[in-house]
Amino acid sequence: MMSNLFSVFDPTSSLLTNWLSIMLVFIMLPWTFWVMPTRTQVMWYSTTMKLNKEFSLLLGPNKSGSPLLLVSLFSFILFNNLLGMFPYLFTATSHLAVTLALALPLWLSFLLRSWIQESKHALAHLVPLGTPPILMPFMVIIELVSNFIRPITLSVRLAANMIAGHLLLTLLGNQAVDSTILPIIIVLSSQILLLMLEFSVAMIQAYVFTTLTTLYAGE
Template identity: 70%
Template structure:
């Protein structure tokens, strides 16, 4: 039995899988063993090509192998968000240890590359174009703070959105045991609608995480 409402986000309280859900999504990726690709392969390859075009457009001409990394990031987050919708499977992306572990190394690599290889452009980026001279010191501080909190905002946004939807599903699910014949259909309909909304959130949040990472890299 659940000890408290937030124990659903404790990896030690999951009955079937906890941190195993991080890599269990790899078995869902469609593989091609035939000369003629299946419908799932066609859909999957279409999604990957669309993401590659999107990230390549955001990164610009000097993209190198970055779109492949960002597509892998999107797929990894999406599968973990999606697997968390199944009962008794721990949602790894709702844990800050995972979301911050994804955001911090990427942000740190971008910062180190920009300050080591492009020091002049990195310094110029701290002062927006057209800033009055009197406001330049304050703008430098603001830009530094905004750059420093980027991995925190990325990770907290992902974890908070996953937690919020799962909490609503848990709260509604706990009401089902004491419901009567009138309120039970309403609870079931609400649960189905929330589940559809959570599936949309799983896609949107993975796309937002990958897109913001792409924008930070392009800067």
């Protein structure tokens, strides 16, 4: 029994998968190497190929990152987002421990590469073109702050969006307890619509996280 509304996001409150659910993606994906491809696998393959082309365009000619790494990141986040939509399964991407572990190493690697290999370009990027001389010190501070908070905004955005939908579903479910037929029908209809919205949010947030990471690498 949940002690509070946020107990569903506590990995110690449920028994089966918990943090081990993150590893399920590594168990299921290798099936494509020895199982006959299905329509779902063909559709997923075409989707990843389109994402690979899009990420390659966003990275630019310098290829500051690997499109294959970004497609793998998208697949990992999407799988865990959708996994959390099933009952009694743990949503790993609703925790900052997971989202920050994804965003921080990538951001740090991009930052170190830019400052070590392209230090002049990195310094010039702190002052936008056409900035008045009197505003240059303030722009440097603003750009530094915006660069350093990027992994935090990436991780908080993903975790907050996954938490918000689950909380709404939980709140609506609690309203149907000991109710008559009409309120139960209204709550169930609302939950079905919200569940459809949550599936779209799970896909959109995986795409947004990966796209913003690609844009940061392209800079």
